Amino acid sequence: MQIILILLAASIAVGTIIYGYKAMKNGKKGSIKKAILTTVSAFGLVMVGAIISTIFGGNVFAETEAVASEAVAAGSSLGDGLKYFSAALSTGIATIGTGLAVGSVGSSAVGAISEDSSILGKTLIFVGMAEGIAIYGMIISILILFV
CATH class of the missing domain: 1.20.20.10 (F1F0 ATP synthase subunit C)
Incomplete structure (x- = not known):
């Protein structure tokens, strides 16, 4: 679940950059504060979801006992x-x-x-x-x- 949310946040960031570049290239007028607020709030909500999912959702990359004991043995x-x-x-x-x-x-x-x-x-x-x-x-x- 965390990976999906992080990929969603990354796609929001990349989409914002692409949209902003095209808007600047075409000379589109509008409120920059409104655009930034929309993007930051969407990105923030997805990242908060990822953090909550990480804290309460358990480990996505579950380790076996052998891997965990090797890590402890290696220091x-x-x-x-x-x-x-x-x-x-x-x-x-x-x-x-x-x-x-x-x-x-x-x-x-x-x-x-x-x-x-x-x-x-x-x-x-x-x-x-x-x-x-x-x-x-x-x-x-x-x-x-x-x-």
């Missing part, structure tokens, strides 16, 4: 899963932040260099500082995994 636990999830999350969020920062700083740097080419070195420092955010996220991920 796999919920803590290991959360460790990997948090490492991926810290790297992912830092990378998204880096993309946003480098995008704005880089475009500003190109504009500034086009006016005065003598400030190239200063602008490279700012772009490098923005790229440092990804390195900090990676360092945190390494610390989470190995400490």
